[in-house]
Amino acid sequence: MCEQNAAEIRRKVDRFLTRVLKPGRYLGAEWNSIHKEWESTRVHMAFAFPDVYEVGMSHLGTRILYHLVNSFPDFLCERVFAPWVDMEARLRENEVPLYALESFRPLKTFDVLGFTLQYELSFTNVLNMLDLAGIPLRSGKRKAGDPWVIAGGPCAFNPEPLAPFIDFFLLGESEEQLPQVLDLMAEQKENPRPRADFLRRVAQVQGVYVPEFYQVSYREDGRVQGIEAEPGVPRVVEKAIVKDLDQAFFPTEPIVPYLEIVHDRMMLEVMRGCSRGCRFCQAGMIYRPVRERSPQTLLGQAEKLVRSTGYEEISLTSLSSGDYSCIRPVVGDILARYGGEWVGVSLPSLRIDSFDVELAAQVQKVRKSGLTFAPEAGTQRLRNVINKGVTEEDLMAAVGAAFRAGWSGIKLYFMIGLPTETQEDLDGMVALAAKVLDLGKRSGVRNMRLTVSVSSFVPKSHTPFQWEPQERQASLAQKQQYLKERLRDRRIKFNYHDVATSFLEAVFAKGDRRLADVLEHACRAGCRFDGWTEQFRYGLWQESFRELGLDPGFYANRTLDYDDVLPWDHLESGVSKKFLMQEHWKALREANTQDCRFAECTGCGVCPGRGVRIDLKG
């Protein structure tokens, strides 16, 4: 079914597209989309996002890399997203292979298929997309004419469950690394050498990890015994880092989708990295150090974005935009310039301790949806454990300022199952919610609405909590019920996540290569879109683990030892294992670690020897 050409695919798809949900997901002729000539470009890449269009198109990294690759005359980049289940059924029934949106060419005809791994529960979609494309799932089964299948993104820092399916992974920031890889591919295409030779060459690029060059052995009890690198490749693969973010490529003519996507607005990346040091947060560890863009650069980009997209809103994005040192002048300047054209500004998240009510009042999005704060834990003791440096006074001050400025809706984010959590911490959440309601009443807020959102802690690789277990499902579910009963109030809306979903996320976040068989089994059994509640089929997962004789609890619920070889020990984010151990140890002693932007160096290890440093513009 893969011999079909683009015209045939287009003709077939056109016949059934009116009968699928949101046909705009599968058309690819959006404003600013790039349609390059196939024949005059040397390397053809399809950028694959293993979730639906509306999610994938909302992801800034996807947009950066799509436009970056296309900015090179030699390279062509098109896009593909996971087809929703209705479209998948139509594709299979009509024997149409998965195609790239711009040209409708089958994925199989591309030189390279690059997945971004944002979420463990999209792993089955990666396999399913390969299957829909008619590409053999396992690297070892693919032939010379098949595309290279590569993958990056945060989950590439522990990609072991995907190791047999992906030719190589890209760790870290791809702005400089990916073009180098594509150059090597162009050479390889024109002057083919044996597969292993090419992989050995590409393994020399910063951050490239070729799993087949690393042999993993296991102990009898299932723990990893050792990870052996073959000669000629790095023993430990270190991520790639963009040294000068201010000068780095940024797309100023981004695609404007026709159908509404999750984050349907212009995005300006004000900085990269976060050094607050929350001990559960993987992004806060793997994107270090903090590097900011200058206000001049951002305003120049904003001008081009407004003109090229016509969007009505600019989002200032980063892991913690309230911490950007020039946030106030940049928001002020953008509003002064474009407010008259009805262009607003939004901030994705606001910190409690640096909450700036005037800033919040200026930005449009928060006003509509209510203000969100994330104390994460219910007591000061537990907030010290996770190094969330906010106090109850900070929260009450921020909420009070918000009430005085006219907000009536507040959303609080918490986590349950954090290391050392006790009953007292749960009661702390309930007490905090009551205090917020009480403050609202005393401030004369009418129609007060409080949303309490509780997610379950998922230990992640490359964090100080990587040695911690996830709490058992039954116990997490009990805590959810306890909170649900305690938070019964008509002003409160209580949200919580499905525990089985969080469990599976933990399994794959800390998984090893043996999980690959489970993944393939589950995918063949029909698991996909596992992060979507209505699609999640836990029974099939349980069956898959049973079938392959692996205990998922071994990965999710086991406490690891400092001496254990971790499945990701050969992959390095720059933050040293020693620092992570220290942080873990400090967590258990309820001790805080300061942010290196405002205090001294914490010795996390990312800056020395890598030619990078904290780069603040304010």
Place this chain on the structure above:
Amino acid sequence: MRLRIAYSKMEAAKFIAHLDLARVFERAMRRAQIPVAYSEGFNPHPKISFGSALAVGVEGQKEYVDIELRQEMDIREILGRLQEQLPSGIRLLEGSVVAPGSKALMAILNSAGYLIRVPMALPIGPERLREGVQAWLGRGHIPYARYSKRGPTEKDIRPWVKRLTAEIEGEEVVLELEVEVGNSGGVRPEEVLASLRELENLPFDLEAARIRRTGIYVQYRGQNYSPLDTPKGPGAKSEAR
């Protein structure tokens, strides 16, 4: 100033959903740097409004949109600048200034024509086709089941159909359909097709039907007028009321 623009929405643009179309125009206007007027209030929205919604997948040969601007501009310049910023399937055809206080498109458009091409699953002759269509039109009452969240409901679709002709072109049947549109209901062309197949056994391959709305009109005393040049009638200026 308030503008009324006629446009076509063909090819891939037929997949742009009605709810998304306002955003497509809003963003195109901002790229073209034509200042759209916004509503007052807590959650301002652009003053862009359409006539009757076009279903996803149905082409529109001549559709209309009203756009209010914050300042006076030359209409030809507006059309030229806006056209450059629209997706390729949307062509601006003509436009004119609408007097303040005129009724909205939604309130005046009451008639629509469709051209439908549908392949035959089994070959039939023109005689059989004509008989089928005549028999269908001869029915006084044509129930059709619609499915909503509250379960199936049955509606009589016959009153909405004003004219229907069909002929054979190669392996396809080409139908011309004229229907009444209104706030109180209506009929969708694919419902007419499905009903013809079900009640008169006409062998249409429904999945492969291609539908185009050829026009949408202000019908007044049996005559179809464009909302751009309606004479004295329901769509005319306020003094004519």
